[in-house]
Amino acid sequence: MRKFVWVLVLFLSASMYGQQNFASLSFGAALPQGGYSETGDLSSSGYAKTGGAIKFDAGYFPTSYLGIGGSFSFGSNYAISDSLMQDMIDYVEPYADFEEIPDYAEKLYGKGFWNNISLYLGPHFSARLTQKIYFDLRLLGGVTILRPPDQELLISWDGNEIHSVVSGSSVSFGFTTGGGFRFKLNENLALKLGVDFSQARAQFEYKFDLFEGLATDVPPLQADFYVRTVDIMVGLAYAF
Numbered sequence: 392m393r394k395f396v397w398v399l400v401l402f403l404s405a406s407m408y409g410q411q412n413f414a415s416l417s418f419g420a421a422l423p424q425g426g427y428s429e430t431g432d433l434s435s436s437g438y439a440k441t442g443g444a445i446k447f448d449a450g451y452f453p454t455s456y457l458g459i460g461g462s463f464s465f466g467s468n469y470a471i472s473d474s475l476m477q478d479m480i481d482y483v484e485p486y487a488d489f490e491e492i493p494d495y496a497e498k499l500y501g502k503g504f505w506n507n508i509s510l511y512l513g514p515h516f517s518a519r520l521t522q523k524i525y526f527d528l529r530l531l532g533g534v535t536i537l538r539p540p541d542q543e544l545l546i547s548w549d550g551n552e553i554h555s556v557v558s559g560s561s562v563s564f565g566f567t568t569g570g571g572f573r574f575k576l577n578e579n580l581a582l583k584l585g586v587d588f589s590q591a592r593a594q595f596e597y598k599f600d601l602f603e604g605l606a607t608d609v610p611p612l613q614a615d616f617y618v619r620t621v622d623i624m625v626g627l628a629y630a631f
Contacts, residue, residue, distance in 0.1 A: 411452075411630040411631075412450060412451050412452055412458075412630065412631050413449065413450050413573070413581070413628045413630050413631065414447070414448070414449040414628070414629050414631065415449070415573075415583045415626050415627060416445075416446070416447055416626050416627060417445070417448065417583060417624035417627075418443070418444070418446075418624065418625065418626060419444055419446075419623045419625055420442070420444070421441065421442045421443060421466045421621075421622050422441055422620060422622070423440065423442075423619070423620055424619040424620060424621060426616040426617060426619075427439050427593075427616065427617065427620070430471055430475070431478065432478075433479065433482060433597060433612055433614060434613060434615065434616075435614070435615070435616045436478075437505065437593070437618060438472075438475045439468040439469070439470065439618075440469040440470070440471055441468070441469070442466065442467045442468030442505070443466070443467055444465065444466040444620075445464065445465045445466075446462055446463070446464040446465075446587075446622070446626070447462070447464070448460065448461065448583075448628075449462075450517060450529075452515075452517060456516060456518055457514065457516055458514075458515045458516075458517065459512070459514070460512070460513055460514065460515030461512050461531070462510075462512075462531055462567060464508070464622075465506070465507070465509075466506070466507045466509075466589075466622070467505065467506050468505040468620070469504060469505075470503055470504065470505065470542070472500055475542060476544060479542070479555055479597070480492055480498075480546065482597075482612065483553055483555070483599060486608070486609045492546060493548055493549075495548065496546050496548035496551075497547050498544070499544070499545040500542075500543070500544050501543035503540030503541035503542065504540055505537070505539060505618070507535055507537045507591065507618065508535070508536045509533065509534070509535040509536075509565055509591070510533050510534050511531035511532055511533035511565070511566065512531055512532070513529065513530050513531035513532055513533075513566075514530055515527065516528040522575075524572060524573070524575070525573040525581070526571075526572055527571050527573065528570040529568065530567075531567050532564065532565070532566040532567075533564075533566075534563075534564065534565070535562070535563055535565035535591035536560055536561075536562050537560060537562075537563065537591060537593050538559065539593065539595050539614075541557070542555070542557040542597070543556050543557070553599065553600075554599070554600040555597060555598065555599045556597075556598050557595055557598070559595075561593060561595055563591050563592040563593070563594070564591070564592070565589065565590060565591030565592075566589070566591075567587045567588065567590075567622075568587065568588055569586050569587030570585065570586065571583065571584050571585025571624070572584050573628050578630070579629055579631075580628070580630075581627070581630065582625075582627065583624075583625070583626045583627060584624070584625055585622075585623075585624045586621065586622070586623055586624070587621070587622045587624065588619070588621055589618075589619070589620050589622060590617055590618065591618050592616075592617055592618070593614065593615070593616055593617070593618045594613070594614070594615050595613075595614050596612065596614065597611060597612040599611065
């Protein structure tokens, strides 16, 4: 208990060095998590692979260690196209007059990316550990615009044709939380390293247009899951 008290005192003392407001630009990797990275279920899987992210962050500190943080970010993740295409075919086949889609069928699939744009705001905690090192923690929330990959599939064989598309963008509440370090290079510039966890809800619809060779219409399929990523970022911060 005594050690914990001393660590707390030293940490709070370090935070009293004083803060610098900053703006930063960072680049890094967006690692999909949970259902966003899974395959096998069109309604709850994102089929996402590792992608990239760009973030513009800022912090304003009216007190010595607690301030207001903001983030504007763009993220993109590749889609696992082979698994997604096969699951779309498996969903359609039970509605057809034939037993299965033959291997020789021509399959045209429009590959795409998951894209998201986020604007967040919230509390930002920062402690100046030394004269050159800052430690940051933040919890931000706001609006996220999510656009699923261009999942357009066209299958044709022996006069049969199946066409599938995915509806457009969705807007939802999202949040990001994480932390990192700023290492001062000079009075104005610092190297910024950070790790963030981000989450937003994705809701969209698979639609199927069936032209020939199918007994009944294939109903649209609703997808609903959370887009979760761990973002590992490196960038530069400018103090003002």
